[in-house]
Amino acid sequence: MNCQRLFIFFIIFSLISCKDNKKTAHSTKIEKISRSKDDIYYKYQEPTKNLMDLYPFEEETAGFFKITKEFFRCKGNPLNPERVDTSNLDNVKVYLDCVGPIKHSLPLINGKEGVYPVLIDILNFVQRKTKKRVVITCGHRCPKHNSYADISNIAKTSKHLIGAEVDFYIQGLENSPLKVMDLIFDFYKEDSRYRGSEEYEGFQQYQKETDVSTPPWHNKEIFVKLYQYNEGRDFNNRHPYPYICIQVLYDRSTKQKVNYTWEKAYRGYLQH
Numbered sequence: 391m392n393c394q395r396l397f398i399f400f401i402i403f404s405l406i407s408c409k410d411n412k413k414t415a416h417s418t419k420i421e422k423i424s425r426s427k428d429d430i431y432y433k434y435q436e437p438t439k440n441l442m443d444l445y446p447f448e449e450e451t452a453g454f455f456k457i458t459k460e461f462f463r464c465k466g467n468p469l470n471p472e473r474v475d476t477s478n479l480d481n482v483k484v485y486l487d488c489v490g491p492i493k494h495s496l497p498l499i500n501g502k503e504g505v506y507p508v509l510i511d512i513l514n515f516v517q518r519k520t521k522k523r524v525v526i527t528c529g530h531r532c533p534k535h536n537s538y539a540d541i542s543n544i545a546k547t548s549k550h551l552i553g554a555e556v557d558f559y560i561q562g563l564e565n566s567p568l569k570v571m572d573l574i575f576d577f578y579k580e581d582s583r584y585r586g587s588e589e590y591e592g593f594q595q596y597q598k599e600t601d602v603s604t605p606p607w608h609n610k611e612i613f614v615k616l617y618q619y620n621e622g623r624d625f626n627n628r629h630p631y632p633y634i635c636i637q638v639l640y641d642r643s644t645k646q647k648v649n650y651t652w653e654k655a656y657r658g659y660l661q662h
């Protein structure tokens with residue numbers, strides 16, 4: 391009985407399908423398209439490249455992200471391999487990198503987390519003037535990353551530890567660091583907070599011995615070193631370019647000198 395019903399259903403279904411096919415065949419119209427070789431339907435225009443308008447918050451920095459304190463966070467990474475110091479075979483030391491900025495904050499400066507604001511202001515000025523990206527290779531270093539990145543004695547009291555030092559170069563001006571130096575001097579001439587003040591505008595060259603071949607420059611607020619391509623190659627500066635290091639000497643907001651202290655370096659930031 392079931393087989394009979396199925397057979398009848400199959401016959402009806404086949405007939406309906408055939409009927410539909412016929413209908414489609416009848417409704418198809420074939421129209422001849424004719425055109426001559428001179429017919430032009432659309433004028434072809436060469437495409438032109440339009441640059442996207444900048445958002446208001448991008449204008450100040452010529453399309454690059456405005457530099458904030460976030461750019462200065464410790465570059466420690468637990469995936470970095472251990473470093474072994476074999477300079478003294480009687481006392482071989484093994485250094486591990488820090489867990490990274492998710493586990494600790496930037497330094498607390500005058501009660502606020504961050505770095506000294508003048509560093510941010512100068513780098514934004516340079517980025518705006520050059521219209522090229524500032525690459526910060528080293529901002530804040532927590533003590534663990536500091537020991538890992540630079541085992542030299544001079545690094546033990548580095549101002550990177552207290553948020554008062556930055557290393558950077560400019561993408562596109564990698565081999566012209568003196569042009570960047572000039573812009574740092576211009577910052578003090580153009581910024582209304584400093585303009586006209588000899589102790590800020592008047593940079594002098596430091597004549598005592600340092601770890602760089604080019605005598606550093608300084609004014610009341612900052613001390614600027616130029617590391618040539620073969621100088622200062624710590625773990626954060628493994629690139630082949632010269633780079634500039636700015637250290638903060640004086641805090642204008644508190645009218646105090648900025649010095650390294652163990653307390654600020656080791657207790658002056660939060661650990662999560």
Ligand SMILES: [Zn+2]
Binds near residue numbers: 466490494531533
């Ligand atoms: Zn760290």
